[in-house]
Amino acid sequence: MSHVLQEKDQRLHTNIAGITMNTPVLTASGTFGFGEEFADFVDLSRLGGVMVKGTTLKPRRGNDGVRITESPMGMMNCIGLENPGVEVFLKETLPRIEQYGMNVIVNISGSTVEEYGVLAEMLDVEGVAAIELNVSCPNVKEGGIVFGTDPKAAAAVVREAKKHTQKPVILKLSPNVTDIVTMAKACENAGADILSLINTLMGMEINIHTQRPTLGNITGGLSGPCIKPVAVRMVWQVAQAVKVPIIGMGGISCFEDAVEFFLAGASAVAVGTANFADPAVTMKICDGLNDYLAKRNLGSIQDIVGKVQIE
């Protein structure tokens, strides 16, 4: 891996589950393409990693109709995992994005437990830093949501992936569950190296003029600043219960938001929807985190992880 640590980000250097990160600021799957789309605005090698667009065994065309809508302090999407499939990713995309020197974390979705194993094995190649298991996409009918809401099924997916790859395995947790801690523990016990949370919250909007749902898939995944308090709460709850590192995400749009996630117990954060409003936002978050630590004479971002003070 051509990953180079930058001197100016010394305080932010992070290593989680063996992944060396220049900063603990990543980009969330589905919001940042393959990273290359943002190359005009972002020094991609400065990021902790790019969680690339959800990849499946076969190409997927995604959902029909309206795929995105704005909601108060947020947005909903129902893209439906459109992607060219793992073979095209390996043959065309991966060699093309190698030049940017970023940690490429491949988000994968399977429609069966076995498919996760097949995908994990195919992606156990040079140039891939880690695998993120998407068991919580709210926008696909088969697989996805079942694995994300049943602790036994999620654990089975983790075990299958671990069996087929040497890479660190990240399990992305869904907030659309009764008890996220149960899910987190089940995945940790099954061998997940890292937990990432949260995925989008399932939402819906109805156009009162047409009296129809706005989104083509009826429901969609809610993201953006409006979900941040939910995400912080879940990261905090999960951090109390597990030992594996957490990548926190959900509505982060400035460094202050990111700091909250670190204090709650995340070792790294991922930025999603905010990339649409400001394509350079991740760089500003890195700068802000550097300043925050410098002002407090802290040598490392890890000094604040889980340090929320609760009497």
Next chain:
Amino acid sequence: MALPKKKVTVDSRIVSQQELYDQVFQLVVKAPEVAALAEAGQFVQLRILNSSCLLRRPVGIAAADKDKGTVAFIYRVVGKGTKAISELNAGDTINVLGPLGHGFDTAAKKPLIVGGGMGLSPVFFYAAAMQGKADVLMGGKTKGELFWQELFTGKVQDIFCTTDDGSLGTKGFTTTLLPELLAKKDYDLVVACGPEIMMKGIAKIAKEHGVRCQVSLEKRMGCGLGACLSCSIDTTNGQRKKVCKDGPVFEAGEVFA
């Protein structure tokens, strides 16, 4: 596909905001970096600062003045975002991300521009880029909607108008007049922007006359950079393309069967 062009994101001062017609506004911003790079048919994503609009709004570029460093947009208020943009005044700041996407072919010798409604905005830039070589066929519901006539005067050779109610020019749609124009004049390219149903009709007629046709599509967008896939479309040969990055201008045959 050519390599993606350089894009920038800049906080831009609003030079002027003027209502041209009922709920149709012209916004001029100072954005030299965007003006220098912009090509006819491209668009930008506007971010309304300090507002409740989280997502940017895609808006076609109506004019770019490289000398003055200004970029103009002509848009209609259709929702929360465009309403908020229309309430901004000269001196205010708006963030411009662009220029985005691919524009129209400016190598044509004798192009015919066909525009309907607000679709006349991006092709207005094309008329300027063609330095008087183009003709324009414009369609609107009524005479009032074709305030564009004044804007195009001096920038094109001939202006042809159609209105649904016959209050100006030929009664009917742009598709009513197009066959006659294509038969009469030796156009080598039709560039069309407007409602999809209009563009489909235009593309069909152009094909029947053996004239190349480019169309500019509109879709809801998230990032505008080809990352979020909100604006994916099917092409006629079964591929998936992104309106923001692969378009918004496409060869008609690529997107309309």
